[in-house]
Amino acid sequence: PTPATMSPPAETVAPSAPAAPPMYSTIPLHSSANEDEILVYFEKPGLGPINPLHDIPLHAPSSTPDRPVYNMIVEIPRWTNAKLELKTKAPLAPIVQDEKKGKKRFVHNVYPYKGYIWNYGCFPQTWEDPTQVHMETGALGDGDPLDVCEIGGTIATVGEVIQVKVLGVLGMIDEGEMDWKVLVVNVNDPLAHELNDSDDLYRILPGLIHATFSWFRTYKIPDGKAFNKFAFREEVQSAEYALDIIKECHESWHKLITGVVKDKNHDCQNVTHKDSPLLISTDAAKAIVKADEQKKAAAAAAEAAANNNNNNNNNNGGGSSGALKKTLSRSSSTSEMKIPVPDFEELIGVDPEAAAEALMAATENRSKPMTTIKRHCTELQRRFPHGSNDLALLITELGVAFKCIRSQICDAPNTPLSALQAFANDQIHASLASTGLCCVIYSSLLNSTLPLENNSEVGSYIVVYNPLVGTPGTSMGTIFSVYHRKSESGSGGDSSDILNRPGYDQVASGYCLFGATTILTFSMGYGVHSFTLDFVSGHFVLSAPHIVLPKSGPIYSFDTSVLGSCVDGVKKYVDALEQPGAARVFRYDTNLVGNFHRVLTCGGILMMPGPQKKDLANYLAEAAPLAFLARQAGGRASVGKRPLLELSAWTLEMSVPLFVGSNKDVDALETCVLGHPVEEQNSFDPALLTKFELM
Helix, strand or coil: CCCCCCCCCCCEECCCCCCCCCCCEEEECCCCCCCCCCEEEEEECCCEEECHHHHCCCECCCCCCCCCCEEEEEEECCCCCECEEECCCCCCCCEEECEECCEECECCCCCCCCCCCCEEEECCCCCCCCCCECCCCCCEECCCCCEEEECCCEECCCCCEEEEEEEEEEEEEECCEEEEEEEEEECCCCCCCCCCCHHHHHHHCCCHHHHHHHHHHHCCHHHCCCCCEECHHHCCECHHHHHHHHHHHHHHHHHHHCCCCCCCCCCCCECCCCCCCCECCHHHHHHHHHHHHHHHHHHHHHHHHHHHHHCCCCCCCCCCCCCCCCCCCCCCCCCCCCCCCCCHHHHCCCCHHHHHHHHHHHHHHHCCCCCEHHHHHHHHHHHCCCCCHHHHHHHHHHHHHHHHHHHHHHHCCCCCHHHHHHHHHHHHHHHHHCCCCEEEEEECCCCEEECCCCCCCCCCEEEEEEEEEECCCCCEEEEEEEEECCCCCCCCCCHHHCCCCEHHHEEEEEEEEECCCEEEEEECCCCCEEEEECCCCCCEEEEECCCCCCCCCCEEECCHHHHHHCCHHHHHHHHHHCCCCCCCEECCCCCHHHHHHHHHHHCEEEEECCCCHHHCEEHHHHHHHHHHHHHHCCCEEECCCCEHHHCECCCCCCEECEEEECHHHHHHHHHHHHCCCCCCCCCCCCHHHHHHHHC
């Protein structure tokens, strides 16, 4: 599309003669045949051509630890529409205009603005690693340098290198990839001394952040693409948080430039890094620029000759596209309650009076009523009267579904996993859809919401579940989570009832473990309780009330095949666990529920560090429910840099790293990853509940 001609607001234009000579300059190569074609190389006076992404330092000379200042490469000046970018795949990464299917790309105007509403560019020496998942969003990097939006009053020029200070960062999700947008201001801007953090933007430039979110959310709509999404419930993160993101991306870039990792979309030839395997001489860099000059001259001559011969105006240009393709047995009855049954053979010949007393004692024990789910929930309602009886009924209905699933697993042991998952999914859906208690039912197996039964009432609960995990023939499990609706009651629920809600919003969660025994463990916010299926009565019977996670435990569980691609902090933590004398026990199988149950009952830590999506935990159907249970049992869960329950899902399929278990073990993991444990704002002590019961 041709750029629109809407007049931008008046702006301050950068002076043509700066007070001091620039540290970097540009080498624009123009084509006589196509004056609109853009090809801009960079050079450093006294050195020659450079690769701007690798040879321009991230930190400006005036930067200090207390007052960090960064170099920003301006790719697109404010109020312009041409989509310009560093062509990182080409030698020396010149700025070019992006192309798609042979056509130059322009961004559409987002009403009421023209073009980009900031000076837009990137930080040199940064890279969003596409092989590493961000711990708090569950999204992989987009493989590009870190994007920057400079909000000052001066219109910059293409290729200008300016010094900026950081104000905050937006966590945009672009087609499932992490695409950070760092908000900065030119240190020479008149407002720079007043702007120090994202909060200052609301006060001094009201409306800017709203406009920024709106622009990024909608600018691809005219091209037929979907709205972009944002992590952190569409909130700008602080300057301090942004500095951490910059540090991460700088460390990723260092691995790239030193050859530790490789990326096909980055040519790492540079002239300044002696530790880089792709260091080249200045003469070689000059030869690259010279070759492009000659190529343009030859193309221009050929086009001129064609025009003379055919009088035909050919405007195909000559650059290749800089666009990156984003390719993305059974068990005994629950007389497991240890009811002492008299040995009548031993009683023969014994004193009749003693035998009668023993028989009476055994009878008294045997007649003690078993605590079923319904009875247990009723007692909880009596002790904690602010709860809902509907929630107890919902858990009971789930228990019915789990009995049916257990029966199918036992009756058809050779059934493929996919068939068992489909059966479990249908069974849970059928149990919930007719209750009149739900407004939304979401299955992670189908990655979609499921309909309620016709003519059934619409309730107030949202149920999210993973119908079945594990391996047939060993152990398997189901995970579920319950939220209370946010949308207006009386009608069907919508996406707002699930998305952008922190994990703390859960009102219940649990799992059912199918193995030698069938165990249903859940919490409705009053501690964690386990029930074992009694195969004689057919009821789930309370077997472990008020489970409390030890502060630290011996178990550690993770898939060892992913260790090589984990972040360094996780590797360091695992090394510490496996030191001689660490008194740790490794236990892992393909059943997430079984792994978590082991940690919950014995203490320790379960880890799903990623970075690939299949090695992460689905936030809604796995990570958040298990984190809720751990917290209710006195433990905690983290994504490595933030408490897991503080996060919210930006999409139904969002997956995140999961580190869950005993407090001290999760703290130790965070210390290895972040340098210190993260304080959780909403801590929970299950001992308070047991004290309350005894009152």
